[in-house]
Amino acid sequence: MQDLTRISSAETATAQDGAAILDVRDLRTYFYTDEGVVRAVDGISYSVPPGETLGIVGESGSGKTVAALSLMRLIDDPARIVGGEINFDGRDVVKLSDEELRKIRGGGIAMVFQDPMTSLNPVLNIARQLVETMVVHGRLTEEQALERAIKLLGRMGITAPERAVDSYPHQFSGGMRQRVMLAMGFSNEPQLLIADEPTTALDVTIQAQILELIVELNRDFKTAIVLISHNLGVIASVCSRVVVMYAGEIVEEGPTEKILADPRHPYTWALINAVPRIDRHVPGQRRLVTIDGTPPDPLNMPAGCRFAARCPFRIEKCEQHPELLEIAPGRKSRCWVTQAGGDLPPPETSRGAPAEAKARPDVHHGSETVIKRGERMLELRNVVKHFPLPKTTLFGKQKWVHAINGVSLDIAQGETVGLVGESGCGKSTLARVIARIHEPTAGSVLFHGQDIAHASQAQVRPLRRRMQMVFQDPYASLNPRMTVGDILGEPLRFHEVTHNEKETRERIAELLDVVGLPQKAAARYPHEFSGGQRQRISIARALSVRPDFIIADEPISALDVNIQAQIINLMIDLQERFGLTYLFIAHDLAVVRHISDRVVVLYLGSVMEIAPADTLFAEPLHPYTRYLISAVPIPDATVEAARQRLPLQGEPPSTVDPPSGCPFRTRCPIAQGICAEVMPPVAEVRPNHFVACHFPGQF
Amino acid sequence: MPRYIVSRLGLAVVMAILATLVIFLIANTVPGDPALSQLGDLAASNPEFLKAFRAKWALDEPLWTRYFIFLKELAHGDLGISIASQRPVLDDIKNYAPATIELATVGFLLSAIIGVPLGVIAAVRRDSWIDHVARFLSLIGVSSPTFWLAFIVLAIFYGELQIAPGPGRLDPIAFAPTNVTGLFLIDSILAGDWDTFRDALAHLILPSTVLAAATLGLITRTTRASVLECMHQDYVRVARAKGLTEGKIVMRHILPNALIPVVTLGGLAYANLLAGAVMTETIFSWPGLGRYTFRSAAALDFPAIMGITLVVAVTYLIINLLVDISYALLDPRVIR
Structure with a gap:
């Protein structure tokens, strides 16, 4: 049978006997801004053999995306490629004419971008966008291209592709759109696919599906892949080799499993250690390893090693600029210490090695949880929140979004409760109901014994002092026209925490000190601060009125890993210092495991499982929890390779028309007749371990 | 639908x-x-x-x-x-409306047919001479008071150069075509009377230009801003990464998205022309609403x-x- 997902039957295109398909030599891309020249990509060299998977890692501003865009000359003014070569298939892309360049774009090299929601043209249907990609390169006619588009969509795992091609992008979810983007990328069977953070905007279960697909496509089409990501776990699950970028340069290069197990550049070392691991938890160790400072000013790069200012291992020689040299077969590093044969020790806080910790049962942490559970601070009973949808016709039936469907939960004084689930599961809505930004449709919310579910604003106001929120986006949640002093002073004056200006100023100074910002920050505006610093300001604002309960809604998901670690450490310190209680909402399960005493798993507005963090991750009893944990990529290539990933298929059903009975039954492998009829109650299956499943632990 | x-x-x-x-x-x-x-x-x-x-x-x-x-x-x-x-009143309105509809429609078409392409080119060739010319024209159009512009064009093209006809819908000696729609351009075509058609068209040039001036400026600037915004959307970069030609990228990917705000503005501007041509009609002795x-x-x-x-x-x-x-x-x- 003819396989229509392939154009060429013979694989002549990629058979070049090991010669690199892509060879980048000393590539330099500079931004000519009004303030000066930003050397975003400052002389990087690497090569990709046919069919290889190469990962490029780095934090925001490291130049990894600009480097990727430069490969197809997709950069706009004021950026320019000022030097180097990009040899693709034997020709230098930098020197190609516009016409020749067009043939390579989408033909020889394809690219998948980060945000699938904005990468498809909203006014053109899927068919048109796929077909034009194939037709423009002149290899297929319109009819053939449409036929192939349908086959490709099917191959990418889109159900009923013959109907899907007639849809418009807005009718698809993010995961489906990224599948369409992949179909587009593979439509001309490119020799190289560049994927720039292809799963960053997606949920963890969808991310797992897409990564799986990329691995399969690499195998089936023999397409070389350059995967750009800030997530070491994602790199580990796809790439065989990895390049680490810092401040426009490559600082380390080598096989993925070796770099992750034994980093030879202090920056890589810091990256790996800043990330909590979902598969390991060291009891008692809550602080993460962080490095101080921020990346160097791109307008004013230091003459020596660019990482030296933040490096815990720096030596005198670091004032000179190191070259990227081979330090072991197949491994390169740009570091004087490791080039001289020096070792990077395991980070201080992880003494008492992970292996030891694994052997020890998690009694310590568990008992701590029990001790902590003193007085009940918050009690939710059967909380329901439904939102009316805007009517499309005048006399149509009113439709409702079933955001929260009967959630009961207790939070005790001093504990940290993690709330996890895919986007749209009701995490943020629940947070807003607790903070009484939304009034619940039904149920009760007891905060310090007082039911605030339907209390008036005047009744809720005094309680706001004791309950504060930290929001996800540190750019949007601070008023750009207020100084930091005003931002912190406003709640103080409003809640009459301070009684005169002198007191207010003192309290602001104290708050800045607590979150680790300099005193002079009070006179400055939010835009003068980095994302991490802004999140510190948000936390200071929340702390200003001396609350005992803080709801943190994805407080770190917009930050780079090192900054994430700093903020997590800060939150842990503050909790110990002020005896705070946290409701910590995040989609990053590793972080949730790290910081939480107990974890609540939410799916389609209902609680699936509640358990102490270590119990939940070690022995999940609900099938959905198992899938969630399995979907998280682990930044350890050996573990990744040995892992059997459970593939959760499909996407969550609509919250407008949720399934009867158990909401998870439509995707559950062990669902039976009863699951469609009766919603299983949240039952204490084991001590402190609550599960809403008819067949707990049977999957 | x-x-x-x-x-x-x-x-x-x-x-x-x-x-x-x-x-x-x-x-x-x-x-x-x-x-x-x-x-x-x-x-x-x-x-x-x-x-x-x-x-x-x-x-x-x-x-x-x-x-x-x-x-x-x-x-x-x-x-x-x-x-x-x-x-x-209905008879009165029936009498006067066609003149206004004809003038407003020609004026609007003029501003749209020139304004949209001009705005697109100005955005695509940003900071080129054509962008500056478009900006200058828009500024003149938007900032010139209608009555002033109307007198100036009448004085120059009718009074001084004598290359355009004077006020009114037709020459004083000409007869109106048989009334079907009341729109002289259409009625003269229906009657096959090409002299009248030419005469009516010539009389439309000055007032419709005056009427179009302000709208032209608005449409050009809005189109330019809208195209510029769309040019930086991710899907445009995706289109470029597919290897599409610049022409296809502009026509197929940018324009349909960029036109959405222009349509809003165009609709309002057209309605405005239909309802608010008092000044122009008075100066050009246009027997309209x-x-x-x-x-x-x-x-x-x-x-x-x-x-x-x-x-x-x-x-x-x-x-x-x-x-x-x-x-x-x-x-x-x-x-x-």
């Missing part, structure tokens, strides 16, 4: 009925006594005259009764008798004012409906 149109249409009807109420109330609550302003000082000093006049025009009935009389007449297509011209509006307002001719306002309101509603439908055609997200 049909469902969407029907629901928009239903909404437009409701709006139209509300408009009649508002129009009626405003016209009947403004200070000023139509009897006094119509009868003149001598007649108005006679109470008998005054009373008879009020009775004749039902000015002595209560407000609500008068509104229902108004609605009832309206349902029969009767907008009342103009107090000033003593002719049915603008001039009729001005005269009726000066005479406090309430039936006429109400008739005109209703026509303007319905015009806006129809154009809004057309704008809504073109949204749906441009953007599939509009119909859920």
Whole structure:
């Protein structure tokens, strides 16, 4: 049978006997801004053999995306490629004419971008966008291209592709759109696919599906892949080799499993250690390893090693600029210490090695949880929140979004409760109901014994002092026209925490000190601060009125890993210092495991499982929890390779028309007749371990 | 799609009925006594005259009764008798409207046909000479007062250079084509009378240019801004990464998205031209609604004012409906 997902039957295109398909030599891309020249990509060299998977890692501003865009000359003014070569298939892309360049774009090299929601043209249907990609390169006619588009969509795992091609992008979810983007990328069977953070905007279960697909496509089409990501776990699950970028340069290069197990550049070392691991938890160790400072000013790069200012291992020689040299077969590093044969020790806080910790049962942490559970601070009973949808016709039936469907939960004084689930599961809505930004449709919310579910604003106001929120986006949640002093002073004056200006100023100074910002920050505006610093300001604002309960809604998901670690450490310190209680909402399960005493798993507005963090991750009893944990990529290539990933298929059903009975039954492998009829109650299956499943632990 | 149109249409009807109420109330609550302003000082000093006049025009009935009389007449297509011209308002409007529609439509088409491409080119070739020329033209168009521009073009092209015809819709010695639509361009084509067509077209050039000037500036600038915004969208980069030509990227990927705000503006601008060409019509002696509006307002001719306002309101509603439908055609997200 003819396989229509392939154009060429013979694989002549990629058979070049090991010669690199892509060879980048000393590539330099500079931004000519009004303030000066930003050397975003400052002389990087690497090569990709046919069919290889190469990962490029780095934090925001490291130049990894600009480097990727430069490969197809997709950069706009004021950026320019000022030097180097990009040899693709034997020709230098930098020197190609516009016409020749067009043939390579989408033909020889394809690219998948980060945000699938904005990468498809909203006014053109899927068919048109796929077909034009194939037709423009002149290899297929319109009819053939449409036929192939349908086959490709099917191959990418889109159900009923013959109907899907007639849809418009807005009718698809993010995961489906990224599948369409992949179909587009593979439509001309490119020799190289560049994927720039292809799963960053997606949920963890969808991310797992897409990564799986990329691995399969690499195998089936023999397409070389350059995967750009800030997530070491994602790199580990796809790439065989990895390049680490810092401040426009490559600082380390080598096989993925070796770099992750034994980093030879202090920056890589810091990256790996800043990330909590979902598969390991060291009891008692809550602080993460962080490095101080921020990346160097791109307008004013230091003459020596660019990482030296933040490096815990720096030596005198670091004032000179190191070259990227081979330090072991197949491994390169740009570091004087490791080039001289020096070792990077395991980070201080992880003494008492992970292996030891694994052997020890998690009694310590568990008992701590029990001790902590003193007085009940918050009690939710059967909380329901439904939102009316805007009517499309005048006399149509009113439709409702079933955001929260009967959630009961207790939070005790001093504990940290993690709330996890895919986007749209009701995490943020629940947070807003607790903070009484939304009034619940039904149920009760007891905060310090007082039911605030339907209390008036005047009744809720005094309680706001004791309950504060930290929001996800540190750019949007601070008023750009207020100084930091005003931002912190406003709640103080409003809640009459301070009684005169002198007191207010003192309290602001104290708050800045607590979150680790300099005193002079009070006179400055939010835009003068980095994302991490802004999140510190948000936390200071929340702390200003001396609350005992803080709801943190994805407080770190917009930050780079090192900054994430700093903020997590800060939150842990503050909790110990002020005896705070946290409701910590995040989609990053590793972080949730790290910081939480107990974890609540939410799916389609209902609680699936509640358990102490270590119990939940070690022995999940609900099938959905198992899938969630399995979907998280682990930044350890050996573990990744040995892992059997459970593939959760499909996407969550609509919250407008949720399934009867158990909401998870439509995707559950062990669902039976009863699951469609009766919603299983949240039952204490084991001590402190609550599960809403008819067949707990049977999957 | 049909469902969407029907629901928009239903909404437009409701709006139209509300408009009649508002129009009626405003016209009947403004200070000023139509009897006094119509009868003149001598007649108005006679109470008998005054009373008879009020009775004749039902000015002595209560407000609500008068509104229902108004609605009832309206349902029969009767907008009342103009107090000033003593002719049915509907006939007056039928008489004057085609001239305005013709002028406004030509003016609008002129501004759209030049403005959209100019805006696109200005955005694509940003900071080139064509962008600067477009910016300069837009600035002139938007900032020149209509009456000033109208006099200037008349003085230069008619008075000085004598290459354009003077005011009016046709030469004074020419005859209007047989009335079918009232639009001279169309009627002359229907009659096969090419001389009249040329004459009517020539007479349209100056006033429609004056009328188009401000709209042209707005459309050019909006198109440019909108295209610039769309050019930096991710899907444009994706289109470039596919290897599409720049022409295809602009025509297929940028333009349909960029046109959405331009359509909104264009609809409003067209309605504005239809309703608000008083100045241009007066200077060019254009026998259109603008001039009729001005005269009726000066005479406090309430039936006429109400008739005109209703026509303007319905015009806006129809154009809004057309704008809504073109949204749906441009953007599939509009119909859920």
